[in-house]
Amino acid sequence: MLWIAIRMLTGDKQKFYGLLFGIAFSTLLITQQLTIFVNLIERGASGVYNSPEAEVWVMDTVSRTTDVKYEMPPTALDEVRSVRGVEWAVPHLRGSAAVRTRTGDLEFVEIIGVDDATLIGLPEVMIEGSKDVLSQPDTVIIDDVGITNMFADGEDPLGQRLELNDQRAVIRGIADSIPSFTSQVVLYTKYSQALNYVPGTRNRLSFVLAGVSEGETAAAVADRIEAQTGLKAETRDELARAGVDFIIENTGIPLNFGITVALGFVVGVAIVGLTFSLFIRDNIKQFGALKAIGVTNGKLVRMVGTQAALVGSIGYAFGIVGTVLFIWGFSGNPTFKGFYIPWQIPFISAVSVVVILAMTGYAGLRSVLRTEPASVFR
Amino acid sequence: MTDAKPMTGHQAATAKGVMDTRAIGGCDPTAAICARGIIRDFQAGQSTIRVLHGIDADIRSGEMTYVVGESGSGKTTLISIMCGILWPTEGEVRVFGTDIYALSDTELVNFRLENIGFIFQQYNLIPSIDAAANAAVPLIAKGMAVDRARRRAMELLDALNIGDQAEKLPRQLSGGQQQRVAIARALVHEPRLVVCDEPTAALDARSGRRVMDLLREVAVAQDRACIIVTHDNRIFDLADRILVLEDGGVTHDGTEMPEDH
Numbered sequence: 321m322l323w324i325a326i327r328m329l330t331g332d333k334q335k336f337y338g339l340l341f342g343i344a345f346s347t348l349l350i351t352q353q354l355t356i357f358v359n360l361i362e363r364g365a366s367g368v369y370n371s372p373e374a375e376v377w378v379m380d381t382v383s384r385t386t387d388v389k390y391e392m393p394p395t396a397l398d399e400v401r402s403v404r405g406v407e408w409a410v411p412h413l414r415g416s417a418a419v420r421t422r423t424g425d426l427e428f429v430e431i432i433g434v435d436d437a438t439l440i441g442l443p444e445v446m447i448e449g450s451k452d453v454l455s456q457p458d459t460v461i462i463d464d465v466g467i468t469n470m471f472a473d474g475e476d477p478l479g480q481r482l483e484l485n486d487q488r489a490v491i492r493g494i495a496d497s498i499p500s501f502t503s504q505v506v507l508y509t510k511y512s513q514a515l516n517y518v519p520g521t522r523n524r525l526s527f528v529l530a531g532v533s534e535g536e537t538a539a540a541v542a543d544r545i546e547a548q549t550g551l552k553a554e555t556r557d558e559l560a561r562a563g564v565d566f567i568i569e570n571t572g573i574p575l576n577f578g579i580t581v582a583l584g585f586v587v588g589v590a591i592v593g594l595t596f597s598l599f600i601r602d603n604i605k606q607f608g609a610l611k612a613i614g615v616t617n618g619k620l621v622r623m624v625g626t627q628a629a630l631v632g633s634i635g636y637a638f639g640i641v642g643t644v645l646f647i648w649g650f651s652g653n654p655t656f657k658g659f660y661i662p663w664q665i666p667f668i669s670a671v672s673v674v675v676i677l678a679m680t681g682y683a684g685l686r687s688v689l690r691t692e693p694a695s696v697f698r
Numbered sequence: 699m700t701d702a703k704p705m706t707g708h709q710a711a712t713a714k715g716v717m718d719t720r721a722i723g724g725c726d727p728t729a730a731i732c733a734r735g736i737i738r739d740f741q742a743g744q745s746t747i748r749v750l751h752g753i754d755a756d757i758r759s760g761e762m763t764y765v766v767g768e769s770g771s772g773k774t775t776l777i778s779i780m781c782g783i784l785w786p787t788e789g790e791v792r793v794f795g796t797d798i799y800a801l802s803d804t805e806l807v808n809f810r811l812e813n814i815g816f817i818f819q820q821y822n823l824i825p826s827i828d829a830a831a832n833a834a835v836p837l838i839a840k841g842m843a844v845d846r847a848r849r850r851a852m853e854l855l856d857a858l859n860i861g862d863q864a865e866k867l868p869r870q871l872s873g874g875q876q877q878r879v880a881i882a883r884a885l886v887h888e889p890r891l892v893v894c895d896e897p898t899a900a901l902d903a904r905s906g907r908r909v910m911d912l913l914r915e916v917a918v919a920q921d922r923a924c925i926i927v928t929h930d931n932r933i934f935d936l937a938d939r940i941l942v943l944e945d946g947g948v949t950h951d952g953t954e955m956p957e958d959h
Contacts, residue, residue, distance in 0.1 A: 324831070324838060327824075331824075331825065331827065332826060605820065606822055606823075606824050606825075611807075612781075612783050612810070612816050612818075613811065613835060613839060614808060614809075614812070614840075616808075617803075617807075693783040694783045694784040696816075697774045697777065697927075
């Protein structure tokens with residue numbers, strides 16, 4: 321009977337495609353929007369992920385994320401270095417500046433000053449040039465978002481001179497970094513150089529990045545730093561989480577994406593529910609005839625279940641493929657750089673599809689089960 | 699205190715002086731269907747409408763029995779009860795000796811699948827599967843593999859002279875061809891009882907007689923019975939037995955139509 325169920329469904333091409341479209345569209349909307357949402361809010365942690373060597377981030381007690389921070393006095397670095405379990409500790413400066421390009425454009429950039437000696441704080445991978453170029457005077461390394469935002473297509477940024485707070489800066493490398501939440505251009509330079517680029521205040525040290533000794537855990541060392549220095553110390557994961565939470569708590573993004581995801585669900589229910597109920601209504605006489613002939617309710621439930629499973633799985637596959645194509649198609653765009661689909665999102669979409677089909681299938685099934693076989697004689 | 703039990707259809711028919719050819723009381727041993735005291739009520743808002751008033755009726759094997767009557771006389775309700783798709787409010791129906799309303803729901807559904815073939819007025823073929831698959835539906839419902847069931851159905855479609863139409867969808871067939879597919883579907887699993895609802899309603903006189911001849915040929919045998927609900931007086935002469943229903947009671951049960959009809 322399942323063969324008949326499938327033929328009944330696929331034979332009515334208009335409704336079959338309508339159902340597929342409903343499920344695929346719903347899956348696409350839910351999966352794509354959740355993917356963008358998750359990847360966007362994860363960018364709240366990009367500052368942490370772009371400095372992979374740091375196991376513990378030490379900051380002023382009022383600092384919250386890599387972008388929402390309050391500068392510390394330079395003595396904080398020595399305090400951290402004196403804590404047991406700290407293998408190394410380096411200064412890290414994060415500030416912003418206005419940059420004037422050669423073409424006269426104005427761009428607000430983030431300046432990241434990394435340790436002069438070890439270059440800890442730079443992204444792990446360079447697209448062009450090497451990290452060592454920072455040893456040359458007035459050098460900055462730009463991130464790949466900056467190339468797109470500040471230079472025309474085909475223009476080579478290497479060797480280009482910029483004006484940063486009346487200071488000369490020369491781009492000598494391109495870093496492969498995760499864009500920030502705002503996709504702001506990032507310029508990496510040595511800590512000592514960054515002090516010149518960022519307008520002066522008495523305290524300039526944004527963070528102290530620390531590594532932990534062998535046999536120690538980052539959490540234990542962070543606790544010890546806090547206890548000993550009175551500063552705030554967080555592990556890499558804790559600060560990353562704080563960056564994500566900050567965006568969730570302080571922007572309307574979760575609500576906006578939530579509304580879109582809910583709309584995806586509602587559209588799915590509406591299209592699939594309407595089409596499925598039309599399909600059932602058009603075939604109600606045939607279902608009644610099958611009941612009269614001797615098809616049990618159990619078999620009818622399996623038939624409708626098979627029909628729902630078929631449109632669900634094909635429509636879901638189309639929706640997921642559509643999302644993958646979307647992400648793949650835009651992967652060259654810095655806005656979508658590094659976007660990936662966490663396995664939880666297709667799982668959530670699958671659950672949504674199951675719920676949509678269960679709701680609409682149940683409504684259709686009820687009318688099938690309530691159809692009296694005797695109605696075929698009327 | 700007086701006996702308030704209403705007269706059965708049979709008693710009503712006898713009281714009207716209609717010739718009765720059937721034994722009263724227990725079931726006729728040759729009866730394919732034995733219905734006793736069938737009452738059926740329907741709810742219409744607050745009121746209850748009694749459609750069948752205690753009908754007694756036998757359908758014999760080896761015969762083609764017509765159930766005739768005006769619209770609203772209760773013939774569709776009676777036939778639905780006789781073939782196990784509508785529960786009577788009261789009464790007992792034995793089909794080939796089985797008290798069908800004593801069966802569980804699942805047993806009754808399986809009983810229908812094993813023993814009864816249906817030909818509906820609107821045919822109710824599944825529009826998206828071809829004629830052979832439509833004819834094979836009862837076999838597929840019994841669990842036979844689709845290919846094998848289709849082959850069996852093809853043999854029957856050949857016998858009904860529409861073998862060459864087997865791979866066409868219902869919408870590609872004429873009304874007469876669709877009806878033959880419906881007949882094939884009713885017979886493919888070799889049921890002992892075939893129930894037809896207005897099989898000639900949409901056909902001209904010649905086609906109607908041809909269909910009835912066909913049904914007699916394939917559906918009537920010594921151990922089989924065929925019930926036909928009709929009000930088509932062009933084919934009354936082809937019946938072995940005619941049950942006439944009026945206002946929810948059997949007013950005639952004989953081999954020919956009464957003269958006043």
